[in-house]
Amino acid sequence: MAKNENETYDSYPRDGFDNPPIGPVGVHRGARSVGARMMPYIVVLIIAALVGALAWGLFSGELTKAFGGGSQTADQSQTVQSANTDSASKNTSSDSSDSKTSSSDGDAANQSSNTDDANSSNTDSSDSQSTQDEQNANDSQNSSDESDQSSAQSQPNKASAVRVVNATGIAGYAASKASVLTGAGYTSVTAANPTGAALPDTTVVWYQNETDKATAEDVAKTLGLTDVQQASGLDVPVVVVLRN
The missing domain is CATH 3.30.70.2390 (Alpha-Beta Plaits)
Incomplete structure (x- = not known):
């Protein structure tokens, strides 16, 4: 059969190979959408957030509370708080008792100090009065001696040679x-x-x-x-x- 040089691609009947996909095929695929390109990053971020939340829950104990450990922890916290309150009350009572004892001891010490000061003051006053009396006696004796000496000097001694x-x-x-x-x-x-x-x-x-x-x-x-x-x-x- 003679070849008709005017025949073209459309002159032949179409088959399965004549309906290729639209656009590039294989390594020549067309550009993907923005959502398709961001999806891997979004997935990685979600996984990282879940892993971080899980680690934080394990270390902080929140995960244990969430799965039934919260009640036991609350009871322990309440027990510790009650123990601390009792200890504080005992300490306050002990401090009050020590303060009263210290105040009583301080009052006794102040009273004793005041008594000692009064005794010391009385003793000093007595010593000062005794010293003053002795000094007055000495002055009086000296004055008497001087008077006697002056009188003796003013009187002639007829026993002198x-x-x-x-x-x-x-x-x-x-x-x-x-x-x-x-x-x-x-x-x-x-x-x-x-x-x-x-x-x-x-x-x-x-x-x-x-x-x-x-x-x-x-x-x-x-x-x-x-x-x-x-x-x-x-x-x-x-x-x-x-x-x-």
Whole structure:
């Protein structure tokens, strides 16, 4: 049969191979939809979320509560809370008792301290009063001694030794003056002549110490003399030197 050069694809009868699928086939498939492309990621995210929730439930105990362990846990929690409440109550009672005991001990200690302070204050006051009394007694004694000493100094001692030296050249002059002193109550009067020691130019009454001053003044008054001087190196308390 002669080939008709005008024949085309449509000139032949159609069969199963003449109805291919629309679009690329095999490795040349067309682009998928957005939902088809995102589906694997969505599945992975869902699986990861489920695994994380399961792990969290196991570690936190929520999964056990969800499957019947919640009641036992609640009972345990209530028991622990009750035990804690009882312990707190006991501690509060113990603290209150300790506080009362401490307060009682503190009051007793304060009372004892106040008593000790009062006793110490009384003792100190007594000691201070005793010291003050002793000091007053000493002052009074010292004042009395000073008064006695002053009185003794102001009073002539007629038992003191008195020497009358005759430097006039008149025989018996010293003895006559000594007799005047003896008549005035002096018990230790002697008459003597000069011994070569330096003699004053005028009649004078010498005394050695301040305690002898009153005696020297009384001797001068008894003899009618006025010149009374303190001198050193005397061998008797009072020396009367008679001059012309």
